Amino acid sequence: MSANMEPCLEIRSLSAVLPNGQRVLRSVSLTVQPGEVRALVGESGAGKTMIGKAVLGVLPKSVRIVEGEMLIEGEDLGRLDAKARRTLIGARTALIPQDPLTALNPSRRIGPQMTDRLVRILGWSGEKADKRIRQLLDEVQIREPERVLKCYPHELSGG
Template sequence: MSAILEIDNLHVAIGAANVLRGVSLRVEAGEVRGLVGESGAGKSMVGRTIFGLLPSRAKITAGRVSFEGRDLLAMPGKQRRELLGRRIALIPQDPMTSLNPVRRISTQMVAVLQLHLKLSKRAARGRAVELLTEVAIRDPERVLDCYPHELSGGMRQRVLIAMAFACDPSLVIADEPTTALDVTVQRQVLQLVERMRRRHGAAILFVTHDLGVVAKICRSMTVLHAGRVLEDGLTADVLVKPHHAYTRALLAATPRADRPADALKPVPPALIESLWAEAHRLDQLAAARPT
């Protein structure tokens, strides 16, 4: 398989704080790779770097992000914007804050289709109806004329999934798309994302803190902590025989439907302290190297 996305030794700092420390990963064409870690691990920062949406104080201090063989970080802004939304798409975490609350769904979907596919307004609306039907929304014509607050959380997320796949992207960044949903709707959304991936032939970088989600849909996975990659490999191998103590601790802290009587074991504080100490030691070594 050929890599659609390659991140090599990516370092990002915000002021004096390092938030990504030498992150490297590959997403093969057509695969789903999970990017896993606790809150603050740096997962969403990886996606923000790909999309050029880093905070104003953030600075990329080293590394390369390559999409289909082209370095995104070295690409002129206009050329990069042409890729984003069309060849690289995003399913954001919170559908309520990601959709414009004062614009109808039709206005937002039509704008995406007209911008990237150069369709007429009428043709774009017709395509929007097709996309909403594809994500199993009943009465798509009515939904198009709704405002976001008139839809349930699950329906809003389906709209965002439809928008993400609207231009047949090669890569979709799914940034914890099930976090704001209840368990039943989460399952439906995961099935929908997988169905859309197969239909459109896209690769997915699935950002999540939920190892259960990774086990269901991800072929491979990368485990982050403090902006560092601690483990990387095929999901089946990592979950059955994890090499790093942090990965083993995450697994022990995950509820298991097949072992409901087992007590959950929180990640040991001593392990977290040692991981942060190692991260700070690496920061000091990097700062001491001559530039």
């Protein structure tokens, strides 16, 4: 790996609090280099989802970041306006929640839900988005991607 290659994601000493001063994140630091895969593991309430939501900029209104930095490929998310942040994040990141039932709309098929984001956020054509979704499913070794994309979320097992 080249010495000048920026980390994909870098979180430096991130802390966040509730209005009563209770800390929901305490000095979290994390670096993900290109090609690495990381998983956040911990007990319920440890802050895994809060970290993901902080990076995506979708923390609950009651949670306030009080210190730290979050960078995607060297871009400081705290210095970007809302539109620039959405564009950068939409192109390079995703949050995979613990509970898959909250991740997808149960009344829509999986395929359109996945491609809609690429079309809406990145401005891709439906055909380009569809092709990329199939590539991603292949990369993570989802069997029968054509069938999966036509399913409703409840039709797939949690395993």
